[in-house]
Amino acid sequence: MRDLPKVSLAIISGRSLEDLREKVGVPGIIYVGNHGLEIENPAGIHKKKLSANRQREYNNIVQTLKESLKEIPGILLEDKGPILTVHFRNAPPEYFPGITQVLEETLEKWKDRWNIAYGKMVFEIRPKVDFNKGKAVQEILGRYATPGILPIYLGDDQTDEDAFRILKGKGITTFVGDSRLTLGADYYLKNSSEVLEFLRRGLEILVD
Numbered sequence: 001m002r003d004l005p006k007v008s009l010a011i012i013s014g015r016s017l018e019d020l021r022e023k024v025g026v027p028g029i030i031y032v033g034n035h036g037l038e039i040e041n042p043a044g045i046h047k048k049k050l051s052a053n054r055q056r057e058y059n060n061i062v063q064t065l066k067e068s069l070k071e072i073p074g075i076l077l078e079d080k081g082p083i084l085t086v087h088f089r090n091a092p093p094e095y096f097p098g099i100t101q102v103l104e105e106t107l108e109k110w111k112d113r114w115n116i117a118y119g120k121m122v123f124e125i126r127p128k129v130d131f132n133k134g135k136a137v138q139e140i141l142g143r144y145a146t147p148g149i150l151p152i153y154l155g156d157d158q159t160d161e162d163a164f165r166i167l168k169g170k171g172i173t174t175f176v177g178d179s180r181l182t183l184g185a186d187y188y189l190k191n192s193s194e195v196l197e198f199l200r201r202g203l204e205i206l207v208d
Contacts, residue, residue, distance in 0.1 A: 004206060008144050012036075012133050014119065014159055016080040017045070030144075034083050035126075035159060036136035041143075050082050054127055057110055058082065061125055068102045075099070082127060089121035099123070119157050134162030152202075154195060155185075174198070 010030035013020045017033030017040055024031070031040040037048045050058060062077070062084055069075050074090030088099050103116055103123055117124040133155075141151065151171030153163050164173045164184030175185035176195055182188065189195050 007206065010140050012136055012155075012163065014083075014085070014124065014157070017047070019080075030140060032133075032136045032140070034080055035133055036131040036139070037082050039136065039139065048082070048129070048131065050127060054113070057113065058084070058125075058127070061106060061110070061114065064106050065102070065125075068106065069099065072099065084125040086123040086125070087121065088123070117159065119159055132162040133159055134164075134166035137163045137166050154189070154198075160185075 008030065009026075010032060011020060011024050011026075012032040012035075014035050015023070015033055017031055017038035020031050020033045021040065028042060030042075032038070033040075039046045062079060065084070065086065066077060069077070069086070072088075072091055072095050074088070074092065075095075076087040076090070078085040078087060086099070086103065088096065091099065100123075103125070107114055107116055107125065113128055115126055115128055117126055137151070137153065141149075151167055152174075153160070153167055153171060154174045154176055155163060156176035158181075160175070161182065161184045164175070164182070164186075167173050168184065168186075172187065173185045175182035175188045176191065177188070179188040189198060
């Protein structure tokens with residue numbers, strides 16, 4: 001972002017930090033992975049780690065779900081360290097209720113310490129700790145905020161609602177997709193093409 005010194009860019013994702021960095025590949029910006037559990041900025045990398053007991057629980061959950069879901073076609077389990085993502089986009093719809101049941105039954109034993117979050121055709125098994133995309137936004141603003149800053153946040157998932165709530169009345173929040181699917185965003189764009197046009201116009205204003 002050397003060409004735009006007044007702009008700080010952060011990419012906030014549910015992907016692991018390593019995966020996110022590889023896919024975006026822009027140096028000198030802020031990367032937030034695993035919904036805020038991992039943050040990389042020009043000053044270094046910060047990761048929240050599980051305790052030994054939590055790690056054993058996590059390993060047990062992963063193995064149990066691998067065994068319980070192995071017969072379902074199209075299911076994909078993505079082990080992201082402190083978070084397990086269950087992708088079911090490619091599974092036949094008739095299996096969806098069964099997938100939900102397996103997850104709920106597996107997590108019942110640890111319901112006070114782990115929970116299930118819902119995204120776009122994914123379930124995420126997360127430790128019950130104080131983190132989400134909204135908390136990540138707060139941390140970034142606390143570190144980089146300057147007088148007159150205008151935060152602009154774009155997101156297309158249910159997990160972005162935490163960030164929309166944090167920025168309510170403080171910036172511009174935009175949901176990408178069907179406007180009926182968001183409760184917290186101030187504006188919406190229909191698709192990625194409109195996102196590109198939004199960014200293009202914003203760039204024109206900045207360099208004008």
